[in-house]
Amino acid sequence: MISSSDKKWGSMVQQKILAMKWLFLGSLITNTGISLIWPLTTIYMHEYLGEPLTVAGIVLFANSMFMVIGNSFGGWLFDHWQPYGTVLAGIGLNLFATGMLIFFHGWPAYPLLLVVSGLGSGITTTAINSYATRIQNKRPSVVFNILYFTSNLGLVIGTLIVGFVLPYGIGVVFALATGLFALFLVVALLHYRIDKVAIATATTQTVSGERNPAKPRLVMLMVTLFVTWLMYEQWQSNISAFMLGEGLTIKDYSFLWTINALLIVLFQPILTAFDRWLLQHIRLRLIGGFVLFAGSFLLLLNGSGQYITFIVAMIVLTMGEVLALPAVSTYVTLFTPLAQQGRYQGLIQGFASAGRALGPLLGAMVIEGTGSYQLLFVGATGLILLAALGFAFSVRQSIPALNDPLHPVTHQQS
Numbered sequence: 001m002i003s004s005s006d007k008k009w010g011s012m013v014q015q016k017i018l019a020m021k022w023l024f025l026g027s028l029i030t031n032t033g034i035s036l037i038w039p040l041t042t043i044y045m046h047e048y049l050g051e052p053l054t055v056a057g058i059v060l061f062a063n064s065m066f067m068v069i070g071n072s073f074g075g076w077l078f079d080h081w082q083p084y085g086t087v088l089a090g091i092g093l094n095l096f097a098t099g100m101l102i103f104f105h106g107w108p109a110y111p112l113l114l115v116v117s118g119l120g121s122g123i124t125t126t127a128i129n130s131y132a133t134r135i136q137n138k139r140p141s142v143v144f145n146i147l148y149f150t151s152n153l154g155l156v157i158g159t160l161i162v163g164f165v166l167p168y169g170i171g172v173v174f175a176l177a178t179g180l181f182a183l184f185l186v187v188a189l190l191h192y193r194i195d196k197v198a199i200a201t202a203t204t205q206t207v208s209g210e211r212n213p214a215k216p217r218l219v220m221l222m223v224t225l226f227v228t229w230l231m232y233e234q235w236q237s238n239i240s241a242f243m244l245g246e247g248l249t250i251k252d253y254s255f256l257w258t259i260n261a262l263l264i265v266l267f268q269p270i271l272t273a274f275d276r277w278l279l280q281h282i283r284l285r286l287i288g289g290f291v292l293f294a295g296s297f298l299l300l301l302n303g304s305g306q307y308i309t310f311i312v313a314m315i316v317l318t319m320g321e322v323l324a325l326p327a328v329s330t331y332v333t334l335f336t337p338l339a340q341q342g343r344y345q346g347l348i349q350g351f352a353s354a355g356r357a358l359g360p361l362l363g364a365m366v367i368e369g370t371g372s373y374q375l376l377f378v379g380a381t382g383l384i385l386l387a388a389l390g391f392a393f394s395v396r397q398s399i400p401a402l403n404d405p406l407h408p409v410t411h412q413q414s
Helices: 002-015 018-036 038-047 054-081 083-101 109-132 141-167 169-190 197-202 215-236 238-245 250-273 275-280 282-300 307-334 338-370 373-394
Strands: none
Touching: 002 038, 018 038, 018 083, 018 109, 018 169, 038 109, 038 169, 054 083, 054 109, 054 275, 054 338, 083 109, 083 169, 109 141, 109 307, 141 169, 141 250, 141 275, 141 307, 169 282, 197 238, 215 238, 215 282, 215 307, 215 338, 215 373, 238 307, 238 338, 250 275, 275 282, 282 307, 282 373, 307 338, 338 373
């Protein structure tokens, strides 16, 4: 069934909208710029500034928390102010912070400017995801699948560049990041201005006096996303120490992320080819993805130093990642009023950022408190499955999607 909200959504097609190529380019530039900065934080603060690891951890936590604030604030600005101004504000904060870091990267300037960068990154990433909800010539699932791919590609490119550029000095790294954000600013100035008519059309949809029947399932999905990122961060932090303790090397650990990146690239055309089916069965896609996340930790319980076990676990993890994470944004887009798209995309980014911020700390506390990685893996498996079960329970009854003008009927089965 096509609701009045679908008609309002569809009426935007005639207005000026953001072309997908500029959206994806913005995502690629932003994530490349961000990944030039955050991987260096612990090493730079400990090895170059002489600060203890605990201080570096606190700074990373503060950076993540300000990113959460940026996510929420960016979503509010997108809905209540203007998309164009929101993305420019986020880019501007990043440009200011990285530009200042070229010249002032000592203590305490470095952590203070890093926090400003986190705030800007939060606003920018939320704005990009919110702009994605305005793309009209592709289904939301296709847009978010490609957006997830470009963001990961940016992270891979950024971390790769750092290894080559860092020997020339930390200032050069920040100069390169500044150049990338300046490039994105130019792209945004030229291509991210949406017609005011289109914005007004979108924001005329309100839910005053009406309760969104999908709200409970959206809340449960956010909780599941938080738990998933909380545990996913173990792969990016504590599992490296676990592998070293099992007699493996840093090279072995790094190669796992090469596998991760390659699989994301390989899975992208498969997701696109089966997008219509996956969109019709988006609940199954989400729940299946979360279960695969949990399964990756279950496999680690039998690691015993066998590298093949870690490879298989990474393959399972990546399959869960490409199924679930892009689908979260798609699902929220389908069941959120247009006037609240920015807010909910901000919540997605905020819950994910909070999970990333707390994950390494929680994992370290469990390991240091119990001396057992196995307990961490059992807990990760159980928590993800419990959260996924909660989401599955919340979506046991089908309700029609609010937004899908290109495919309005299929979600009655989703």
